Amino acid sequence: MIKLPELFCIMAFSVAACSQKGNSGKQTTDREEELRDTVETGVATFSNPLLDSGADPWVLKKGGQYYYTHTTGNRLVLRQTDHMENLDSAVPLTIWKPDPGQEYSHDLWAPEIHFINDKWYMYFAATTDQDRDRNRRMFVLENSSDSPMNTEWEFKGKITDTSDHWAIDGTVLETGGAHYFIWSGWRTRDQPENSGKQQLYIARMENPWTLSGERVMISEPELEWERHGLVNEGPVAWKNPAGDIFLFYSGSGCWTDDYAIGVLKLTDPDNPLDPGSWEKYPEAVFSKNPGQGVYAPGHNSFFKSPDGSEDWILYHANDNPGDGCSPARKPRMQKMEWDSNGFPRPGIPVSRDSVLSVPSN
Numbered sequence: 001m002i003k004l005p006e007l008f009c010i011m012a013f014s015v016a017a018c019s020q021k022g023n024s025g026k027q028t029t030d031r032e033e034e035l036r037d038t039v040e041t042g043v044a045t046f047s048n049p050l051l052d053s054g055a056d057p058w059v060l061k062k063g064g065q066y067y068y069t070h071t072t073g074n075r076l077v078l079r080q081t082d083h084m085e086n087l088d089s090a091v092p093l094t095i096w097k098p099d100p101g102q103e104y105s106h107d108l109w110a111p112e113i114h115f116i117n118d119k120w121y122m123y124f125a126a127t128t129d130q131d132r133d134r135n136r137r138m139f140v141l142e143n144s145s146d147s148p149m150n151t152e153w154e155f156k157g158k159i160t161d162t163s164d165h166w167a168i169d170g171t172v173l174e175t176g177g178a179h180y181f182i183w184s185g186w187r188t189r190d191q192p193e194n195s196g197k198q199q200l201y202i203a204r205m206e207n208p209w210t211l212s213g214e215r216v217m218i219s220e221p222e223l224e225w226e227r228h229g230l231v232n233e234g235p236v237a238w239k240n241p242a243g244d245i246f247l248f249y250s251g252s253g254c255w256t257d258d259y260a261i262g263v264l265k266l267t268d269p270d271n272p273l274d275p276g277s278w279e280k281y282p283e284a285v286f287s288k289n290p291g292q293g294v295y296a297p298g299h300n301s302f303f304k305s306p307d308g309s310e311d312w313i314l315y316h317a318n319d320n321p322g323d324g325c326s327p328a329r330k331p332r333m334q335k336m337e338w339d340s341n342g343f344p345r346p347g348i349p350v351s352r353d354s355v356l357s358v359p360s361n
Contacts, residue, residue, distance in 0.1 A: 044358045046085040048350065049330035055254075055316050056110040056169075056234065056299045057331035059084065066303060067148055069111045069122075070316075070331060074098075076111050076122055076141070080149050084303065084312070084333060085358045095122070096141055096153045103128050103158070104139045110169045110234065110299065113148060116179065116208045120148040123159070125168035138170040138183060140209045156209035161201070163215060165189050168198075169299075172205070173237045175245060176270040179205040182247065184233035185215070197221065197230040200249060202272060218278045219264060221251060225284045226262060229253020234299035237266075238311070240342040245269055248344075250298035251284065254325040259296035260287035261315070263344060285346060286315070292351035295321050296329075302336070305359035311336045312359055313346045335359070 050057075054070035061067075068079045068087060075097045079090035098105045104126035111124040120143040127136045137160060141153040159181065160167060166186035173180045182202045186194040200219040206212040221230045234250040245266040252258045262284050268277035288295045300315035313336045316329040323329070334356060336346040350356065 044085075045355045046358055047355055048332035048334070048352055049317075050084070050087045050333060051331050053327045053329070054331040055325070055327070055329040057314050057316055058110070058112045058301045059303045059314055060113045060115065061303050062115055064306070067113050069113055071109050071111070073108060074106075076108060076124060076153075078113065078149060080147075083306065083358065084314075087331070093149055095143075095148070095151055096155075098126065101129070103135065103137065105129060106132060107136070109136075112171055112301075114172050114208075116172065119144050119208070121172075121208045122148075122153065123170045123172070125170070134166065134189070136166050136168050137164070138167045142209065159209055159211060161203045161211045161213070161215040163189075166194070167201075169233045169235065171235050171237065172208075173202075173245070173247070173272065175266065175272055179208070180272055181205050181211055182218075182235045182237070184231075184235065184249075198233050200232045200235055200247075204273065216273050216275060218247075218272075218275050219249065219280060223251070223262070223280075223282060225258070225260060225287070226251025228256045228258040232262075236301050238302045238344075240338050240344065242342050244342055246344055247278070248285075248300060248302075250300070254296060254298065254329075256324075257288055257290075257295040257318075257321050259298045260284035261298050261300055261346070285344060286313070286349065289349045289351070290321070292349065292354075293319055294349035294351060295319070295323065297332075297349045306361045310360050311338070315349075317349055319352065 056071045059066050059068045066081050075094050077092045078095050079092050081090040107127050109125040114121045122141040137158050140156045140159045142156050143153045145152050167183050170183040180202050184198045185201050188194050199217050201215040203211040203215045219232050221227050221232050229252045231253050232249050236248050247264045251262050263281050265279045267279050271277050295318040297315050297317040300313050303312050312333050314333045318328050339345050
């Protein structure tokens with residue numbers, strides 16, 4: 001974000017005068033390039049990625065602030081910023097670390113922060129120190145402070161339906177005056193029988209840390225584009241300008257370059273527990289762009305621009321083929337459009353060299 005004093009200085013005296021560098025021979029920095037672009041075009045810009053590393057990026061806008069988190073593996077971390085293009089300047093705060101020897105002590109994945117009933121909640125997947133893959137489950141923390149940027153988080157426990165099967169990537173959907181939990185899970189508890197296949201499940205929430213009733217499957221990897229690893233994961237709900245609810249998810253394995261984003265539409269918002277209420281679109285809406293050096297884009301979230309007029313997609317992607325599910329995944333963002341029928345059109349993942357206008361202020 002370009003601060004007003006900087007911009008005035010640049011407009012009045014040029015970048016060289018403001019920086020006092022003149023022809024010192026120093027290499028032009030990315031920051032100076034962004035300032036120059038702002039002066040020449042009158043529009044503030046940025047380029048992806050937002051950080052050097054950060055898988056499963058999630059952001060929540062609340063009170064003019066953006067609260068951002070991503071997978072770190074051994075702790076839960078939040079960043080706060082008033083402009084997402086300035087995310088790299090936001091100081092990361094460790095809000096919670098698990099005690100050793102617990103069923104949630106390892107592989108803390110895909111955290112999400114939500115604001116429900118005037119309290120903050122952080123949902124995350126985690127596992128034990130033994131038989132880690134089979135024992136992955138979802139857990140939740142609560143914070144009743146005005147701001148989530150502190151360590152006053154209370155561990156509420158495991159959040160599961162009656163099956164208590166393998167579960168990751170939990171998110172919250174609000175519709176019809178109720179809250180629902182949606183996650184990626186196995187059909188059974190046993191890994192060999194399940195064959196590693198991940199489906200999307202939904203259950204009604206009794207409260208932000210308790211589910212009521214049994215889970216219902218609403219999607220499984222059945223389409224060609226989502227069968228490079230038999231995975232449906234990373235669900236997130238978002239509305240179009242007309243208020244229609246879409247559920248975005250990532251299909252195929254994150255270890256492949258074919259990891260991509262698909263979408264379901266909730267056709268009956270009063271009955272999300274009915275699988276027939278979810279219409280699945282046959283093609284991925286956001287997938288790799290090898291020509292621009294973007295591979296395995298997925299596990300996304302969304303946010304509104306500061307003025308609320310734009311929808312932006314936040315996602316991770318790799319710069320190189322074969323990078324897989326590694327720390328090479330970096331958070332990126334770009335503006336998302338809606339077509340005349342209200343269908344999401346996020347476009348194609350842009351390259352690191354693309355200069356983008358910042359979200360509308």
